[in-house]
Amino acid sequence: MTGTLSPAKVAQIRSSFAAQGLMVSLGAELVLLSAGCVSVAAPIRAETSQQHGFAHAGLTFALGDSAAGYAALSLMPDGAEVLTVEMKINLIAPAAGDRLVATGSVVRAGRRLVVVGAEVMAEASGQSRLVALLQGTMIPA
Amino acid sequence: MTGTLSPAKVAQIRSSFAAQGLMVSLGAELVLLSAGCVSVAAPIRAETSQQHGFAHAGLTFALGDSAAGYAALSLMPDGAEVLTVEMKINLIAPAAGDRLVATGSVVRAGRRLVVVGAEVMAEASGQSRLVALLQGTMIPA
Amino acid sequence: MTGTLSPAKVAQIRSSFAAQGLMVSLGAELVLLSAGCVSVAAPIRAETSQQHGFAHAGLTFALGDSAAGYAALSLMPDGAEVLTVEMKINLIAPAAGDRLVATGSVVRAGRRLVVVGAEVMAEASGQSRLVALLQGTMIPA
Amino acid sequence: MTGTLSPAKVAQIRSSFAAQGLMVSLGAELVLLSAGCVSVAAPIRAETSQQHGFAHAGLTFALGDSAAGYAALSLMPDGAEVLTVEMKINLIAPAAGDRLVATGSVVRAGRRLVVVGAEVMAEASGQSRLVALLQGTMIPA
Numbered sequence: 364m365t366g367t368l369s370p371a372k373v374a375q376i377r378s379s380f381a382a383q384g385l386m387v388s389l390g391a392e393l394v395l396l397s398a399g400c401v402s403v404a405a406p407i408r409a410e411t412s413q414q415h416g417f418a419h420a421g422l423t424f425a426l427g428d429s430a431a432g433y434a435a436l437s438l439m440p441d442g443a444e445v446l447t448v449e450m451k452i453n454l455i456a457p458a459a460g461d462r463l464v465a466t467g468s469v470v471r472a473g474r475r476l477v478v479v480g481a482e483v484m485a486e487a488s489g490q491s492r493l494v495a496l497l498q499g500t501m502i503p504a
Numbered sequence: 505m506t507g508t509l510s511p512a513k514v515a516q517i518r519s520s521f522a523a524q525g526l527m528v529s530l531g532a533e534l535v536l537l538s539a540g541c542v543s544v545a546a547p548i549r550a551e552t553s554q555q556h557g558f559a560h561a562g563l564t565f566a567l568g569d570s571a572a573g574y575a576a577l578s579l580m581p582d583g584a585e586v587l588t589v590e591m592k593i594n595l596i597a598p599a600a601g602d603r604l605v606a607t608g609s610v611v612r613a614g615r616r617l618v619v620v621g622a623e624v625m626a627e628a629s630g631q632s633r634l635v636a637l638l639q640g641t642m643i644p645a
Numbered sequence: 646m647t648g649t650l651s652p653a654k655v656a657q658i659r660s661s662f663a664a665q666g667l668m669v670s671l672g673a674e675l676v677l678l679s680a681g682c683v684s685v686a687a688p689i690r691a692e693t694s695q696q697h698g699f700a701h702a703g704l705t706f707a708l709g710d711s712a713a714g715y716a717a718l719s720l721m722p723d724g725a726e727v728l729t730v731e732m733k734i735n736l737i738a739p740a741a742g743d744r745l746v747a748t749g750s751v752v753r754a755g756r757r758l759v760v761v762g763a764e765v766m767a768e769a770s771g772q773s774r775l776v777a778l779l780q781g782t783m784i785p786a
Numbered sequence: 787m788t789g790t791l792s793p794a795k796v797a798q799i800r801s802s803f804a805a806q807g808l809m810v811s812l813g814a815e816l817v818l819l820s821a822g823c824v825s826v827a828a829p830i831r832a833e834t835s836q837q838h839g840f841a842h843a844g845l846t847f848a849l850g851d852s853a854a855g856y857a858a859l860s861l862m863p864d865g866a867e868v869l870t871v872e873m874k875i876n877l878i879a880p881a882a883g884d885r886l887v888a889t890g891s892v893v894r895a896g897r898r899l900v901v902v903g904a905e906v907m908a909e910a911s912g913q914s915r916l917v918a919l920l921q922g923t924m925i926p927a
Contacts, residue, residue: 383560
């Protein structure tokens with residue numbers, strides 16, 4: 364279900380992402396953009412930590428949800444926008460390190476509902492570790 | 505399951521909250537602190553919005569998760585810390601307005617696991633509207 | 646959001662319930678039917694147990710999901726049918742006793758999506774105990 | 787994380803499965819048993835259907851939950867038993883066909899918590915289709 368996106372779709376996703384104040388505040392960037400699969404990364408900083416210096420679950424969730432949402436949007440008709448209906452996250456390991464990378468993918472793209480998943484990895488000293496797994500539902504808006 | 509907290513527990517929760525870089529960055533504050541029930545509020549600002557100016561799902565989640573986590577911690581033995589195992593959020597209405605208020609509560613406090621819920625309300629022009637519902641699991645750490 | 650249902654809606658729900666082979670096999674019955682709130686009960690029997698004689702999580706889920714689904718259907722236009730999009734269950738205590746009673750309710754009834762919750766209680770010796778909590782999404786079909 | 791199981795573990799899982807009244811009632815059987823990955827199958831029958839003759843979500847959930855639970859148990863120390871803490875299911879397509887096959891796998895096996903997933907496929911006329919995706923948490927009991 365992954366492949367090349369149209370220039371119009373790439374432009375729409377980049378523009379939507381840039382308009383998300385929270386993604387800008389978190390220092391997040393789009394690092395992969397293909398049909399049905401999108402990655403979003405952000406540094407783990409003191410400003411986005413929880414009380415022990417690890418990435419806050421809110422950061423982990425925000426990146427996973429955005430990656431999954433744009434993965435869904437990448438397969439929707441031009442002009443559609445995307446909304447999260449619901450999302451579930453399992454936090455698997457402490458999000459320690461320099462950077463989080465969330466990769467969202469489409470499980471099934473229906474006309475009314477898109478089922479998505481996302482994996483969030485923490486990078487530290489060149490090593491990458493799974494820290495969270497998300498599963499949820501997106502709708503065109 | 506709600507009631508007055510010991511001064512030691514109040515101090516622990518306030519100190520833990522203040523140490524969460526993300527909560528500070530989001531402008532969040534503890535607005536209610538009782539045994540088994542905690543509220544956390546934050547303004548809806550351009551810096552925490554999604555692409556249409558509503559609060560980002562990442563903000564809504566972060567507040568709901570924190571409120572639920574501290575509600576769980578309020579019932580744990582002194583000295584314990586709390587971790588989110590998993591959390592599910594249903595986004596019910598666009599989070600439009602001036603401020604989000606998340607109220608977390610404990611459904612069942614077990615020795616090994618604490619089941620929690622949270623409601624997130626958006627306040628606009630003196631009116632309050634349910635925008636998200638969370639259900640999840642916390643553990644003592 | 647609860648109230649009296651039209652005779653047509655009551656007839657539709659009773660007929661749909663009777664057509665669910667699994668509900669019949671589980672010995673389940675509709676015990677409450679109102680607008681936005683439906684209860685379904687079933688005995689805890691050896692045929693529906695897990696390996697320790699408690700109700701199987703599959704039974705608990707099936708009753709909670711059905712109660713929530715019919716609660717959603719009770720608020721949909723006449724003629725609509727209902728499908729579960731997704732459902733999350735937290736199992737809170739061992740489902741020991743004589744009977745499970747699941748009560749589903751509508752959190753928000755939108756045109757495209759209905760957010761629902763359900764509580765499942767186990768009854769034993771005249772006492773009732775919360776054993777599971779569900780939160781999910783239904784759609785008209 | 788998959789591999790051969792000890793004869794003791796195989797015997798424990800087979801004996802536990804046979805003691806689950808609900809699995810017997812549903813006509814379910816263990817069709818794959820390896821370390822960290824277990825498949826459970828059951829026929830789609832009138833007795834386990836919903837109102838349109840498709841497999842009931844309760845059946846789909848029960849098989850997915852059991853497959854995931856035994857996948858978790860397969861990696862736990864000998865003598866441990868397993869309990870579902872929470873499980874989320876996304877229903878992706880109508881469960882039409884002759885048989886459901888649920889395959890559970892372990893995402894991460896911790897000492898206190900095991901994160902699991904499951905896929906449920908419906909088989910019809912020699913074709914197999916993904917009908918549900920589960921993500922949840924198991925604990926040793």
